Amino acid sequence: MIRITSHWKRVEYRLRMTENFSGAAQVSGLSGEADVRAPESPVIEVRDLEKTYRTARGALTLFQHLDFRVERGELVAIVGQSGAGKSTLLHILGALDAPSAGTVYCASINVATLSPRQAATFRNREIGYVWQFHYLLPEFTAEENVAMPLLAAGQPRREALTVAANWLREVGLEERRDHRPGELSGGEQQRVALARALVNRPRLLLADEPTGDLDAGTANQVFALLQRIHGDYGLTSVMVTHNTELAARCTRVMRLEGGRLTSASG
Numbered sequence: 001m002i003r004i005t006s007h008w009k010r011v012e013y014r015l016r017m018t019e020n021f022s023g024a025a026q027v028s029g030l031s032g033e034a035d036v037r038a039p040e041s042p043v044i045e046v047r048d049l050e051k052t053y054r055t056a057r058g059a060l061t062l063f064q065h066l067d068f069r070v071e072r073g074e075l076v077a078i079v080g081q082s083g084a085g086k087s088t089l090l091h092i093l094g095a096l097d098a099p100s101a102g103t104v105y106c107a108s109i110n111v112a113t114l115s116p117r118q119a120a121t122f123r124n125r126e127i128g129y130v131w132q133f134h135y136l137l138p139e140f141t142a143e144e145n146v147a148m149p150l151l152a153a154g155q156p157r158r159e160a161l162t163v164a165a166n167w168l169r170e171v172g173l174e175e176r177r178d179h180r181p182g183e184l185s186g187g188e189q190q191r192v193a194l195a196r197a198l199v200n201r202p203r204l205l206l207a208d209e210p211t212g213d214l215d216a217g218t219a220n221q222v223f224a225l226l227q228r229i230h231g232d233y234g235l236t237s238v239m240v241t242h243n244t245e246l247a248a249r250c251t252r253v254m255r256l257e258g259g260r261l262t263s264a265s266g
């Protein structure tokens, strides 16, 4: 408990450093820490990662001995057959699921060392998620949906709505701000979901088949938007997709197959 508490102090310290970060020198005081690393290290570093489910019918090992890094600014596609474990891997990267073995540094933090409450704060501050289904709240407007992560982080409502409106402009939906999700097209819903994922200015964007529910033309538009925002805001992004054309437009493609991750050229 003491270890975790002191670890969380370091996490909070690093998060503050990230907010003000303008150079490695500022974080030199962290050198030697095992769990929190300087922000110039890879945004994701996975070592010897394994995920095994214990089921009534025995152990199901999805993957084992995975080692990879994602450097700052990369837009990485993860491809592979259905059931290969892509979503599970993304959940582990985003501190939504725990690995069975191995180490995951995400946004410079060893996510396995976070308590559930700390993991929730970490996710809210550092990671933006986009899923195949948008998960917008139907009773709230587009603007309110985008503002949700800010409200959850304790920002006053007026400020949160102003920031949300700016993000809706960024995704080209300013005129739809008062629409509820049911009054938006599928592509518009995903653009709102993208704005909501980014409203907290995360360093890492994790997207699980963000265009999987869309027709080819709309999928292209949503991906192009994601790609532009990725570049404009200096994000690091990992996108799971079955769409090989879109994967080829990412900076790197990794294939999850037979429990192993291999590099594939875009």
Ligand SMILES: Nc1ncnc2c1ncn2[C@@H]1O[C@H](COP(=O)(O)OP(=O)(O)OP(=O)(O)O)[C@@H](O)[C@H]1O
Pocket (backbone or CB within 6 Å): 053, 054, 055, 060, 062, 080, 081, 082, 083, 084, 085, 086, 087, 088, 089
């Ligand atoms: N809680 C669980 N217990 C046991 N097995 C599970 C559990 N969750 C997922 N699985 C199994 O793990 C495998 C990988 O699931 P995952 O959702 O990561 O696949 P995926 O690569 O994202 O597939 P898709 O492309 O269809 O989305 C599946 O065979 C699934 O049945």
Ligand SMILES: [Mg+2]
Pocket (backbone or CB within 6 Å): 086, 087, 088, 208
């Ligand atoms: Mg999946």
